[in-house]
Amino acid sequence: MNFSINLTVNGVQRDVELDDPRVTLLDLLRERLDLTGTKKGCDRGQCGACTVLVDGRRVNSCLALAVSLDGANVLTIEGVSRGDQLHPVQAAFIAHDGFQCGFCTPGQIMSAIGLIQEAQTGNDPERIREAMSGNLCRCGAYAGITEAVLDARQSIVDSSQRRSA
Amino acid sequence: MNKFEYVRPATISDAVTAAARPGAAYLASGTNLLDLMKGGITSPSRLVDIARLPGLDRVERLADGSLRIGALVRNADLAHDPDFATSYPAVAEALLSGASAQLRNAATVGGNLLQRTRCGYFYDVASACNKRRPGSGCDAHDGENRLHAVLGWSESCIATHPSDFCVPLVALDAVVEIEGRNGRREVALENMHRLPGNTPEKENVLEPGDLIVALRLPAEARAFALHTRYLKVRERTSYAFALVSAAAALRIEHGKIVDARLALGGVAAKPWRARAAEESLAGAGPTADAFRRAAQVALADAKPSGDNLFKIELARRILVRTLTLAAAGTPDRVPALPASPFSSVSGALHVA
Numbered sequence: 001m002n003f004s005i006n007l008t009v010n011g012v013q014r015d016v017e018l019d020d021p022r023v024t025l026l027d028l029l030r031e032r033l034d035l036t037g038t039k040k041g042c043d044r045g046q047c048g049a050c051t052v053l054v055d056g057r058r059v060n061s062c063l064a065l066a067v068s069l070d071g072a073n074v075l076t077i078e079g080v081s082r083g084d085q086l087h088p089v090q091a092a093f094i095a096h097d098g099f100q101c102g103f104c105t106p107g108q109i110m111s112a113i114g115l116i117q118e119a120q121t122g123n124d125p126e127r128i129r130e131a132m133s134g135n136l137c138r139c140g141a142y143a144g145i146t147e148a149v150l151d152a153r154q155s156i157v158d159s160s161q162r163r164s165a
Numbered sequence: 166m167n168k169f170e171y172v173r174p175a176t177i178s179d180a181v182t183a184a185a186r187p188g189a190a191y192l193a194s195g196t197n198l199l200d201l202m203k204g205g206i207t208s209p210s211r212l213v214d215i216a217r218l219p220g221l222d223r224v225e226r227l228a229d230g231s232l233r234i235g236a237l238v239r240n241a242d243l244a245h246d247p248d249f250a251t252s253y254p255a256v257a258e259a260l261l262s263g264a265s266a267q268l269r270n271a272a273t274v275g276g277n278l279l280q281r282t283r284c285g286y287f288y289d290v291a292s293a294c295n296k297r298r299p300g301s302g303c304d305a306h307d308g309e310n311r312l313h314a315v316l317g318w319s320e321s322c323i324a325t326h327p328s329d330f331c332v333p334l335v336a337l338d339a340v341v342e343i344e345g346r347n348g349r350r351e352v353a354l355e356n357m358h359r360l361p362g363n364t365p366e367k368e369n370v371l372e373p374g375d376l377i378v379a380l381r382l383p384a385e386a387r388a389f390a391l392h393t394r395y396l397k398v399r400e401r402t403s404y405a406f407a408l409v410s411a412a413a414a415l416r417i418e419h420g421k422i423v424d425a426r427l428a429l430g431g432v433a434a435k436p437w438r439a440r441a442a443e444e445s446l447a448g449a450g451p452t453a454d455a456f457r458r459a460a461q462v463a464l465a466d467a468k469p470s471g472d473n474l475f476k477i478e479l480a481r482r483i484l485v486r487t488l489t490l491a492a493a494g495t496p497d498r499v500p501a502l503p504a505s506p507f508s509s510v511s512g513a514l515h516v517a
Binding site: 124 | 171266
């Protein structure tokens with residue numbers, strides 16, 4: 001039995017035919033929509049490499065059935081920059097060396113974008129580390145990642161204050 | 166993952182009918198179920214998707230002062246609900262000490278209650294496991310079992326229930342609303358999970374088709390808000406299941422404990438309410454001696470199921486610590502490292 005679903009992926013409406021309900025959001029993105037920026041690490045919800053935003057919230061795309069997400073709005077790493085202008089979190093990861101091999105980085109960045117929107121950490125590095133604990137980095141770039149998230153969060157807060165001033 | 170039939174009913178009664186068939190399972194967010202299916206640990210022939218059922222994603226204060234939490238409310242939304250976090254701070258802390266931010270954004274209240282054990286032998290399909298395959302034996306018995314149960318276990322099964330959320334909930338007399346083939350009924354959360362006995366595959370009192378639709382906290386559960394904590398010892402400080410955890414809730418008047426609630430996690434196949442220990446605290450002052458006595462009482466029946474004698478003393482100590490922190494007063498905000506015994510000051514490093 002086929003299932004037709006509609007997703008908005010990085011701002012673009014996509015009609016998707018699924019021939020099998022087992023397809024996860026992660027596999028849909030990578031294998032069927034050619035959006036390979038989202039990485040498959042453990043595929044079991046433990047590493048965070050597959051993190052994307054669904055309806056504005058960071059989730060593990062490996063543990064979500066695509067068929068269950070009909071109508072959802074999905075944001076992946078491919079959709080965060082504006083042309084050549086990097087998202088502030090992307091720029092901060094480069095500025096602070098928040099990676100080594102880079103495999104976990106798309107998930108780290110999507111998770112950090114979700115974290116900043118959740119607005120629970122303030123500028124407390126301990127809260128930021130705790131809130132990023134669902135993203136593993138086997139290269140151990142955690143110090144740079146924490147600095148990048150702190151920095152990006154501050155620049156996003158500052159620019160939104162400037163806009164509202 | 167096995168093949169399955171996918172259905173998405175529009176109403177609760179259609180869902181109950183669809184899920185009453187043998188081999189059917191409910192799918193909410195799937196954070197536990199899909200993991201189990203990928204590992205071949207469970208293989209339902211039909212998934213009944215309840216994620217969009219109307220009316221199950223609300224938190225509402227009822228006229229009698231109780232709080233009704235819809236089964237599809239996400240863990241993160243509940244933990245960050247200002248009224249909820251102020252009224253039941255230990256429950257919010259327990260929620261925030263579980264899993265990762267991504268999982269808490271997806272995982273639902275109902276799913277949390279029904280999550281399966283994290284016993285490695287349950288997860289390893291090459292191992293004998295009476296819970297996964299009744300009658301096959303229990304490889305945990307003579308295996309790596311330092312994380313296993315010290316209360317309520319049987320020869321058939323020594324697995325523990327992994328939930329943090331459930332621990333303060335049983336302490337606060339939470340009630341589960343269940344819709345089934347014969348209508349709606351209520352079960353105290355404390356009585357919903359079963360101890361293994363000879364049938365570890367029967368983990369709770371739910372019947373085929375039964376759907377958890379809501380969770381209710383009675384009005385008096387708010388009375389503990391000033392003196393309550395949840396603490397959890399893990400092998401790493403974040404994103405790990407409990408070795409041992411404890412919830413403590415006290416009402417203190419004129420220097421005496423007038424009501425105490427205690428529960429332990431990570432020690433049994435169900436969240437473990439310590440009623441005798443609660444009674445030992447009634448009328449006592451909130452002193453170290455009283456807390457140590459309560460901890461002795463709480464673990465009086467504990468016995469190791471393997472290489473885990475240490476968990477009994479650890480559980481006593483974490484109970485004393487949790488009671489001590491609860492008596493000192495609930496913090497204004499959930500600490501930076503939720504439920505961590507190593508975190509005392511917001512922003513402080515737990516590793517110096």
